[in-house]
Amino acid sequence: MSTEITIKIKQSWRTLTMVFALIAIWIIFQYATDGAFLQPRNLSNLFRQMTVTGVLAMGMVLIIVAGHIDLSVGSVVCFLGVALAMLMQKGVSPEIALLATVFIGVVISLIQGWLTAYQKVPAFIVTLAGMMVFRGLSMGVTAGVTIPLDDSWIKSFGSAYVPAVYGWVIAGVSVATFAWSRVRRRLSALRHHVAGGSSDFGMWAAILGGAALVGGFTATMNAYEGIPAPVLLMLALMVIFNFITTKTVFGRHVYAVGGSVEAAHLSGVNVRKVVLGNFLLMGVLTAVSAMILTARVESAQPDAGQLLELDAVASCVIGGTSLMGGKGTIAGALLGALVMESLNNGMSLANMEAFWQYVVKGLVLVVAVWLDVSSQKAR
Amino acid sequence: MASTANKVLELRGIIKEFPGVRALDGVMFDVCRGEIHALCGENGAGKSTLMKIISGLYAFGTYSGDLIVDEQVRKFANIKDSQQAGVAIVFQELSLVRELSVAENIFLGREPARYGVIDWDTVYAKTAALLSDLGFNINPHDRVGDLGIGQQQMVEIAKALALNAHILILDEPTSALSDTEIEVFLSMIRTLKTRGVACVLITHKLNEVFSVADRITVFRDGKSIASYAAKDVNEHRVISDMVGRELTDLYPRIQKSIGGPVLEVKNLTVPHPTVPGRDLIHDVSLAVRKGEILGIAGLMGSGRTEILMSVFGALHGGHSGSIKLEGETLNLRSPREAIAKGLALVSEDRKRYGLVLEDSVSRNISLASLNSMTKFGVLDDDGEMSIAKDYVRDLRIKTPGIDSQVKNLSGGNQQKVVLAKWMLTKPKVLFLDEPTRGIDVGARAEIYKIVGEMARQGVAVVMVSSELPEVLGLSDRVIVMCGGRVTGEFSRDEATQERIMAAATRFS
Numbered sequence: 001m002s003t004e005i006t007i008k009i010k011q012s013w014r015t016l017t018m019v020f021a022l023i024a025i026w027i028i029f030q031y032a033t034d035g036a037f038l039q040p041r042n043l044s045n046l047f048r049q050m051t052v053t054g055v056l057a058m059g060m061v062l063i064i065v066a067g068h069i070d071l072s073v074g075s076v077v078c079f080l081g082v083a084l085a086m087l088m089q090k091g092v093s094p095e096i097a098l099l100a101t102v103f104i105g106v107v108i109s110l111i112q113g114w115l116t117a118y119q120k121v122p123a124f125i126v127t128l129a130g131m132m133v134f135r136g137l138s139m140g141v142t143a144g145v146t147i148p149l150d151d152s153w154i155k156s157f158g159s160a161y162v163p164a165v166y167g168w169v170i171a172g173v174s175v176a177t178f179a180w181s182r183v184r185r186r187l188s189a190l191r192h193h194v195a196g197g198s199s200d201f202g203m204w205a206a207i208l209g210g211a212a213l214v215g216g217f218t219a220t221m222n223a224y225e226g227i228p229a230p231v232l233l234m235l236a237l238m239v240i241f242n243f244i245t246t247k248t249v250f251g252r253h254v255y256a257v258g259g260s261v262e263a264a265h266l267s268g269v270n271v272r273k274v275v276l277g278n279f280l281l282m283g284v285l286t287a288v289s290a291m292i293l294t295a296r297v298e299s300a301q302p303d304a305g306q307l308l309e310l311d312a313v314a315s316c317v318i319g320g321t322s323l324m325g326g327k328g329t330i331a332g333a334l335l336g337a338l339v340m341e342s343l344n345n346g347m348s349l350a351n352m353e354a355f356w357q358y359v360v361k362g363l364v365l366v367v368a369v370w371l372d373v374s375s376q377k378a379r
Numbered sequence: 380m381a382s383t384a385n386k387v388l389e390l391r392g393i394i395k396e397f398p399g400v401r402a403l404d405g406v407m408f409d410v411c412r413g414e415i416h417a418l419c420g421e422n423g424a425g426k427s428t429l430m431k432i433i434s435g436l437y438a439f440g441t442y443s444g445d446l447i448v449d450e451q452v453r454k455f456a457n458i459k460d461s462q463q464a465g466v467a468i469v470f471q472e473l474s475l476v477r478e479l480s481v482a483e484n485i486f487l488g489r490e491p492a493r494y495g496v497i498d499w500d501t502v503y504a505k506t507a508a509l510l511s512d513l514g515f516n517i518n519p520h521d522r523v524g525d526l527g528i529g530q531q532q533m534v535e536i537a538k539a540l541a542l543n544a545h546i547l548i549l550d551e552p553t554s555a556l557s558d559t560e561i562e563v564f565l566s567m568i569r570t571l572k573t574r575g576v577a578c579v580l581i582t583h584k585l586n587e588v589f590s591v592a593d594r595i596t597v598f599r600d601g602k603s604i605a606s607y608a609a610k611d612v613n614e615h616r617v618i619s620d621m622v623g624r625e626l627t628d629l630y631p632r633i634q635k636s637i638g639g640p641v642l643e644v645k646n647l648t649v650p651h652p653t654v655p656g657r658d659l660i661h662d663v664s665l666a667v668r669k670g671e672i673l674g675i676a677g678l679m680g681s682g683r684t685e686i687l688m689s690v691f692g693a694l695h696g697g698h699s700g701s702i703k704l705e706g707e708t709l710n711l712r713s714p715r716e717a718i719a720k721g722l723a724l725v726s727e728d729r730k731r732y733g734l735v736l737e738d739s740v741s742r743n744i745s746l747a748s749l750n751s752m753t754k755f756g757v758l759d760d761d762g763e764m765s766i767a768k769d770y771v772r773d774l775r776i777k778t779p780g781i782d783s784q785v786k787n788l789s790g791g792n793q794q795k796v797v798l799a800k801w802m803l804t805k806p807k808v809l810f811l812d813e814p815t816r817g818i819d820v821g822a823r824a825e826i827y828k829i830v831g832e833m834a835r836q837g838v839a840v841v842m843v844s845s846e847l848p849e850v851l852g853l854s855d856r857v858i859v860m861c862g863g864r865v866t867g868e869f870s871r872d873e874a875t876q877e878r879i880m881a882a883a884t885r886f887s
Contacts, residue, residue: 192764192781247758249749256746259735266693266732267747267800268718326737 014320014372015332021368022339029346036349040223047221048228048296050341052077055234055289056312057319057333058241059282064316065258066278067325068116068123072108072130073286074308078301079134080105080290084154085147085300094152098291105287106280108134113279117272131309142302149298158295161226170232171218178214179207230292234334237288241281242330250277258325314361315340318368339364385411386450387577388433388466388546393444395428395437402428403442404601410546413575415568417588417609420598420621421845421880426581429598430548434468435461448546467539468548473531475538477524482506484523485538509541514570528654529560536567540576547571548579551680553587565591583678585614585884597621615877618884622847622876630852631831637855638669641839642690642808647700649689659685661863663700667808667839672830674854675843677883682863683843684727687810691724692717704807718747721807725797725814729790733797736786740778741767743785744799770799774829791822798829809833811842815849827853847876861885 029037036042056073063070080101087097112130116123149155162170186203221227245251253274256264265271294300319336321328340361347357388410395403403425410416420426431437432446435455439446446453448464455461461468475484482503490497506519515533523531532552539547553561568578568591582588588595589609596606597620605620643666651657660682667673675683688694690702692711702709704720711717714724726732734743744767745752752759752766767781776795778788785796794814801809811830815823830853834840844850850857857874859867859882867882 188761188764191761192768247760248756249753249758252742252746252749252758255738256735256742259737260731262732263735264746266691266714266724266726268715269746270713270715326735 013375015335017371018319018332018335018339018368022335022342025339025342025346029342029350032350033346037346040220042345042349043220044224044228046341046345047231047338049345050337051228051230051234052289052293052296053308053311053315053340054334054337055237055285055292056308057315057337058237058330059278059285060312060316061319061321061328061330061333062241062245062254062278063123063282064313064321064323065325065328066254066275067258067261068275068278069127069313069323070112070130070279070282071124071127071309072112072134073127073282073289073312074305074310075131075134075138076105076108076286077290077293077305077308078138078303079108079141080287081294081300081304082138082142082147082302084291084294085149086141088150088152088154089147094154098154098287101290102284102287105290106283109279109283109286110276113276116279117275127309138304139302142300144302146302147300149294149300154291154295155298156295157229158292158298160229162229162232164222164226167218167222167227170227171214175211175214178210182206182210230296233288233292237285238330238334244281245330250274254278255326258327260326311337311340311361314365318365320372322372387412387448388579389445389447390429390433391445391447393429393432393442393446395425395432395442402601403432406444406598406601406603408596408603408606410577410579411594412545413572413577414593415572415578415580415591417592417595418579418581418598419583419585419588419595419617421847424598424621425601426598427550428601430468430550430579430581433461433548434458434466462542462544465544466546466548467542467544469532469535469539469550469552471551473535475523475531475534477522479523480519481510481517481521481523481526481534482519484534485509485519485541487538489542505541506537509537513537513540513567515567527560529556529563532556532564533567540571545575546577546579548581550581551583552580553582553584561587583884584886585617586886588617589614614881614884618880619877622880630849631828633831633835635670635835637671638837640666640668641705642667642841643701643703644686644690645701645703647686647689647698647702649685649694649698650696652696658863660689660698663860663863663865665841665858665865667841669839670834670837671855672834672840672842672853674850674857675841675860676845676847676850676857676879677860677866679845681860681883683860684812685863686860687724687812687841687843690717691722691810693724718804718806721805722810723747723801723804723806723808724810725794725801725812727812727816729793729797733800734785734793737784739782740771740776740785740788740796741781743796744770744803747800748803766803767799770802774799775825789822791818791826794818794822794826795829798826802833806838808839808841811840811844813844814842815844815846823849847879850874850879851876859883 026038056077060070060073083104084097084101087100088094092100108130112126115121115126182203186200218227245254253264253269256267256269257271257274261271293304297304315336316328316333317323317336318339319329319332319334321333343360343364344357347360386409390406390408393403393406394401406425406429408429418426428437432442435458438456439454446455448466453464455464476487479487485506486502491501492498503519510517510519515537517526517530517533523534526534536547553564556564565587568580571578580588580592592609594606595609595612595617597604597617599621645664647660647663648658649660651659663682663686665673675686677683685694689698690711692713702711704722709720711720717724730736735746741763745763749758752762764781770776771778771781774795776799777792785793788796814830815826818826830840830842842850842853851874854874855871857869857879858865859879861883866885867878869878
């Protein structure tokens with residue numbers, strides 16, 4: 001029984017360590033920027049900026065958990081942004097343009113997914129090729145010229161906010177739903193006498209902690225202008241993807257394939273379809289990320305999204321996803337994205353030169369994984 | 380009788396233990412100069428363990444007893460030491476680097492070099508000389524991966540001899556060779572004998588043994604049972620020495636009724652994926668009835684696992700022949716389709732093929748049945764936990780909880796989790812491949828009870844096993860495989876260890 005609890009503690013340890021690291025980073029920057037970092041306005045920007053990477057990271061988790069990787073997302077985001085802007089420029093309505101962009105994103109991902117899953121070309125190679133191809137196509141199609149985004153709800157979306165009232169309503173509903181799910185889980189655990197890892201204390205701690213987090217977040221956002229629209233979109237996607245990974249057969253299959261592709265295959269999992277499905281979801285998310293990025297910058301730049309894939313992978317990994325496959329969570333990936341963006345934001349605010357951002361991000365990535373690997377060995 | 384002065388290799392009182400099991404129990408073994416000595420025994424009798432001691436893979440200090448080469452007690456710390464003493468071993472899994480050339484492989488680790496720069500001329504010249512000396516028709520520049528298995532084996536042997544070995548140990552050398560290649564191999568062994576190289580042949584193939592061996596030693600359960608000149612005995616004697624063992628009372632006596640045929644396999648042939656003209660399985664026909672336990676006996680490499688994998692839809696590449704389940708012809712292309720039709724497979728290597736080690740007990744149990752555990756598309760966590768708890772209780776799976784990772788469970792309990800996973804799919808036919816490998820006696824008895832109960836409930840069970848007592852204790856009928864073919868079929872009353880072993884070693 002004590003082994004059970006020890007394991008549960010070790011698993012939460014990972015998440016707790018990351019949260020502590022995040023808080024530590026925030027405190028450091030708060031000090032380094034003379035208090036500017038934790039201002040509601042800056043935090044609002046921070047969360048808005050992390051959405052581009054955060055959305056991609058959610059799709060990347062599924063792909064990495066299943067044992068693959070997608071290096072093309074940065075280039076495809078750029079390409080899809082270009083597609084969106086050009087279509088609207090040609091007079092296509094924003095809704096159709098958006099749907100078309102999603103469609104193109106899905107087609108691109110399905111091709112990459114097919115090559116990986118059915119033709120057994122290593123994902124690294126397929127998506128590396130994708131990265132190069134779509135970078136080139138973006139430059140070619142735009143002829144190197146930035147394409148402005150026409151006025152539309154999409155453009156406003158990039159800088160829009162959710163009015164405070166709605167923000168509170170959403171917060172309230174989220175906390176209530178979360179509390180209910182925790183209560184249900186506790187009741188179920190009691191019913192089955194699955195003692196280890198579950199307790200009344202744990203349940204209340206989670207509910208109250210969650211309420212405090214959501215409440216604090218909403219209050220901070222509303223102190224500036226409200227929850228940024230892209231952030232709400234990202235959070236909605238987080239709920240959906242969390243549901244997929246924890247509550248659907250598909251999600252369970254993804255983790256099984258990542259844990260042992262042979263055992264999954266012999267247990268009846270359609271491995272190829274699962275991998276293809278992961279790429280399909282990644283395609284959708286890439287399109288969403290492209291929309292957010294293009295809307296925020298109000299244009300499609302021919303060199304947008306450089307190294308975005310690395311940010312996405314780093315977010316996943318910092319958040320506890322293992323590159324070996326089989327391990328990783330959506331929430332962890334978003335936490336990782338938040339860490340990465342905090343570093344970006346903090347360093348800019350502290351007027352550190354741009355090159356430091358690369359150096360620090362690289363170091364943080366290595367240290368995060370190093371700590372993870374060491375704690376595994378200690379087990 | 381060999382006089383002491385003539386012995387190149389001698390082992391006295393070797394004892395080797397692993398946690399919980401004594402692999403070698405006071406073994407006595409000796410080989411004379413220039414002798415061809417065959418070492419026979421069932422899987423798990425201790426032959427490979429002994430070879431690993433002789434070759435230095437198990438260093439001095441990890442075993443007790445004396446290892447004597449050329450009349451000197453040796454204390455090998457690693458393989459290099461044994462090589463320097465003139466011992467060379469060719470393992471069943473060849474240790475060649477496929478991407479490198481023949482010469483590069485032969486001189487791997489001992490390349491002649493001047494100031495760090497390899498003298499390739501010498502390497503290739505020496506290799507060519509060695510190969511022609513041995514009568515091998517192989518080009519030193521050829522890439523090893525391009526050679527056939529038989530030729531790769533010759534390269535391994537050349538490599539061993541290039542180290543000036545005068546004691547050559549070969550572990551199952553002909554298991555992957557075609558008939559013609561085996562003839563070439565045997566004549567090569569005879570040639571080596573004329574040069575004074577002593578060969579120890581670990582093999583099951585008694586016809587080869589009687590074709591070249593001077594002496595035969597039989598191992599059983601970690602002991603050296605008997606040693607005699609080949610001309611003094613015949614196959615029957617060797618077989619009965621290999622098996623002579625009591626059946627213990629592990630096997631449940633179950634009252635059950637056996638129904639009509641559930642699975643009928645006719646003329647199943649699966650071609651070998653890389654060796655042309657060879658079949659993994661050739662013209663195999665079998666049938667299992669409702670509630671019946673069909674045992675498939677035979678030695679490793681006889682094609683038994685391939686039958687199960689092929690019927691289950693898990694073998695790539697096609698097969699010919701027909702497979703019928705309850706009268707309906709099956710054309711299964713994936714395990715998923717097989718499971719949907721009511722087949723289940725407990726595979727040989729549970730850690731690799733049967734379990735997701737990092738996952739919990741409950742998630743492993745539900746893995747093959749997830750589609751039926753959903754409510755409106757959402758996984759029923761509650762139901763999953765409840766089912767897992769039921770199985771843990773009914774199968775007596777020892778685990779801290781249903782959330783424990785299966786990698787922390789003992790082998791027997793891991794296997795029970797695998798069984799639970801398949802039982803949950805409510806199969807019509809259950810395939811078992813070496814179901815109690817690496818499992819202690821206590822857990823074995825429980826697993827036999829579980830399998831027996833499934834049969835009583837009407838599941839048709841096909842069990843592949845290398846353990847004769849297990850096959851004889853559980854099966855209602857036994858078929859024996861050798862070289863991809865069915866070589867024997869016995870009812871429970873007709874089956875004896877000798878008959879099975881004879882059929883299992885019928886031909887190469």
